[in-house]
Amino acid sequence: MAQVTLDSVRKIYPNGVEAVTPASFQIKDGEFVVLVGPSGCGKSTLLRMIAGLEDITEGALCIGDNVVNTLDPADRDIAMVFQNYALYPHMTVRKNIAYGLKNRKTPKDVIAQKVDEAAKMLNLTDYLDRKPAQLSGGQRQRVAMGRAIVRDPALFLFDEPLSNLDAKLRNQMRIEIKALQRRLGVTSIYVTHDQVEAMTMADRIIVLNGGRIEQIGTPSEIYHNPASTFVASFMGAPPMNLVGAEMQDGTLSFAGLELPLASSMRGPVTLGLRPEDLIIDSHGPLAMEVELIEELGAHRLLHGQVDGQRLTVHLAKEEQVALGPLRLSCRVQNLCLFHPETGQRMDGGFAFNPAQTRTEERV
Amino acid sequence: MKRAGFASRWLPILLLVPQLSIILVFFYWPAAYAVKSSFYLQDPFGFGQTFVGLENYASLSNSAEYFKVTNFTVIFTVLVTFFSLALALLLAVKADKVIRGAKTYRTLLMWVYAVAPPVAGFVGLLLFNQRWGPLTEFFGSLGWDFNLRADYFDTAFAMVVVSVWKQVPVNFIFFLSGLQSIPKSVREAALIDNRSASGRFWDVTFPLLAPTGFFLLIINITYALFDTFGVIDTLVQGEPGNNPMTLVYKVYVDGFRGNDLGGSSAQSVVLMVLVLALTVFQFRMVEKRIHYT
Numbered sequence: 201m202a203q204v205t206l207d208s209v210r211k212i213y214p215n216g217v218e219a220v221t222p223a224s225f226q227i228k229d230g231e232f233v234v235l236v237g238p239s240g241c242g243k244s245t246l247l248r249m250i251a252g253l254e255d256i257t258e259g260a261l262c263i264g265d266n267v268v269n270t271l272d273p274a275d276r277d278i279a280m281v282f283q284n285y286a287l288y289p290h291m292t293v294r295k296n297i298a299y300g301l302k303n304r305k306t307p308k309d310v311i312a313q314k315v316d317e318a319a320k321m322l323n324l325t326d327y328l329d330r331k332p333a334q335l336s337g338g339q340r341q342r343v344a345m346g347r348a349i350v351r352d353p354a355l356f357l358f359d360e361p362l363s364n365l366d367a368k369l370r371n372q373m374r375i376e377i378k379a380l381q382r383r384l385g386v387t388s389i390y391v392t393h394d395q396v397e398a399m400t401m402a403d404r405i406i407v408l409n410g411g412r413i414e415q416i417g418t419p420s421e422i423y424h425n426p427a428s429t430f431v432a433s434f435m436g437a438p439p440m441n442l443v444g445a446e447m448q449d450g451t452l453s454f455a456g457l458e459l460p461l462a463s464s465m466r467g468p469v470t471l472g473l474r475p476e477d478l479i480i481d482s483h484g485p486l487a488m489e490v491e492l493i494e495e496l497g498a499h500r501l502l503h504g505q506v507d508g509q510r511l512t513v514h515l516a517k518e519e520q521v522a523l524g525p526l527r528l529s530c531r532v533q534n535l536c537l538f539h540p541e542t543g544q545r546m547d548g549g550f551a552f553n554p555a556q557t558r559t560e561e562r563v
Numbered sequence: 564m565k566r567a568g569f570a571s572r573w574l575p576i577l578l579l580v581p582q583l584s585i586i587l588v589f590f591y592w593p594a595a596y597a598v599k600s601s602f603y604l605q606d607p608f609g610f611g612q613t614f615v616g617l618e619n620y621a622s623l624s625n626s627a628e629y630f631k632v633t634n635f636t637v638i639f640t641v642l643v644t645f646f647s648l649a650l651a652l653l654l655a656v657k658a659d660k661v662i663r664g665a666k667t668y669r670t671l672l673m674w675v676y677a678v679a680p681p682v683a684g685f686v687g688l689l690l691f692n693q694r695w696g697p698l699t700e701f702f703g704s705l706g707w708d709f710n711l712r713a714d715y716f717d718t719a720f721a722m723v724v725v726s727v728w729k730q731v732p733v734n735f736i737f738f739l740s741g742l743q744s745i746p747k748s749v750r751e752a753a754l755i756d757n758r759s760a761s762g763r764f765w766d767v768t769f770p771l772l773a774p775t776g777f778f779l780l781i782i783n784i785t786y787a788l789f790d791t792f793g794v795i796d797t798l799v800q801g802e803p804g805n806n807p808m809t810l811v812y813k814v815y816v817d818g819f820r821g822n823d824l825g826g827s828s829a830q831s832v833v834l835m836v837l838v839l840a841l842t843v844f845q846f847r848m849v850e851k852r853i854h855y856t
């Protein structure tokens with residue numbers, strides 16, 4: 201177990217493409233960190249550099265107290281779970297799990313004991329003498345997990361381990377992996393493009409876009425305080441509503457909504473509203489034209505337009521709605537303001553003060 | 564799996580006819596003819612034949628020369644198969660690691676594939692030429708008085724070298740494509756599990772190449788036994804004399820140079836049975852240990 205420190209770690213491929221711009225962050229001992237972003241954002245490259253499967257162009261990578269930039273993958277005290285499991289097809293499950301230990305000169309009886317323990321933990325005891333081809337996707341993924349945990353590494357690396365599984369199995373394995381990591385307390389870095397996995401599994405999330413770190417924070421911070429329109433629209437399903445609004449004379453206005461703000465900013469801004477912060481209110485300032493209702497059982501999603509801009513509203517199942525006109529208000533505390541061109545968060549310096557708004561909580 | 568059907572019972576048979584007739588005309592008929600003529604003694608001037616039963620086989624089993632040729636064939640086949648597989652595997656593993664200029668490197672290695680066996684033999688003749696062959700000169704500088712076609716061992720050496728050289732590119736192509744079909748992530752997993760490169764090769768890469776290797780083993784044994792005919796014929800220039808030759812070349816020499824069609828037929832029948840037995844043995848014994856993905 202160990203902490204991991206990246207100091208301006210950068211990756212430039214021989215063809216000149218900068219896959220990862222200098223990235224610096226620290227992962228605490230025992231922490232579960234998720235790297236999330238769309239495909240091509242550099243999250244896998246970053247993980248592979250930590251694993252030693254890609255060279256680090258610049259910067260320093262420390263696992264524990266040692267700089268490991270030049271160490272071979274086998275000497276970094278890491279274990280990795282791959283997207284397509286990467287099991288050795290010619291070896292039985294037992295040999296697959298034992299292979300890493302065998303090469304580290306572990307005594308035979310210790311290997312046997314550890315393999316049995318891991319197999320029990322992962323419900324693989326009955327399958328130890330089978331070949332990977334005779335297993336289902338979920339079982340193969342568990343073998344890959346077993347191969348990682350028997351080694352007692354300082355660091356677990358997961359490269360989209362669930363993306364080859366079907367949705368139901370994915371939910372189940374997500375919980376299993378998280379529970380296992382909790383139990384073993386091993387520092388883990390997990391790469392995914394699935395924001396649900398990121399939100400549910402992570403102690404901290406690192407959001408990447410175009411090789412750059414957009415934001416680092418707990419799932420709650422990332423969700424409620426996105427640092428940019430990219431993070432706001434990537435995290436959360438449905439994503440945050442992003443609409444064009446106007447700042448003038450200390451007032452933010454969007455459609456019929458007017459909010460006094462302690463700011464001297466002027467001009468256009470992007471306003472971010474989470475779908476669940478919009479509330480049906482017959483006296484509300486926003487007039488919405490509902491065009492589509494998505495029934496999801498536990499809740500409903502309304503899609504429509506306010507002042508010509510698309511908006512999604514999250515509704516509890518008790519609320520009655522119909523297509524057509526509807527009036528909304530919103531919870532002010534959770535509004536976010538972004539720069540209309542750069543997409544960066546702007547309201548860091550001032551808070552929406554409920555005392556200054558005309559009604560206490562709602563407008 | 565879904566079974567595709569034919570509308571008519573006769574269509575599949577009709578479609579098989581061309582292939583079957585080729586096998587029939589060029590394999591079964593000559594083979595049957597060889598078996599038949601191995602029981603006869605032919606008049607060398609073509610005036611008829613006499614049934615002699617197993618006499619041709621009996622004289623084979625008493626022939627010291629035949630055993631000498633058999634011995635040489637076994638050694639030759641083992642050497643050619645081993646070295647052409649081993650060299651090709653080594654080159655393929657190295658070529659697989661090359662990143663820059665990989666295409667040029669691979670093309671250069673595959674080039675020899677396009678050379679016909681007699682041409683390869685002719686190139687061998689030039690390389691090992693008594694007076695000005697560069698390899699002869701090189702061996703001379705090492706104190707080895709190399710004598711192609713005069714010295715039994717030296718001729719055998721040249722035959723093995725040229726035959727291996729000719730076969731390496733074919734094996735190389737197969738091994739390289741075999742290597743490239745091993746999933747990248749499996750190799751990376753091995754990279755994390757085992758710090759020794761040779762350990763990774765023997766534990767992971769080699770077993771995953773085994774299906775390719777087994778296929779090539781059969782192809783190479785067949786090559787060494789039969790297809791090296793052109794190389795040998797060019798190197799001994801049709802007159803083996805005291806030079807080494809393989810069983811298939813002896814079939815040709817006895818049958819068409821010595822006009823002993825009966826004896827030559829008996830030899831080819833024996834060769835056929837040996838190859839058949841060897842192939843069955845390989846499939847029974849070796850294939851069991853191979854994992855097909």
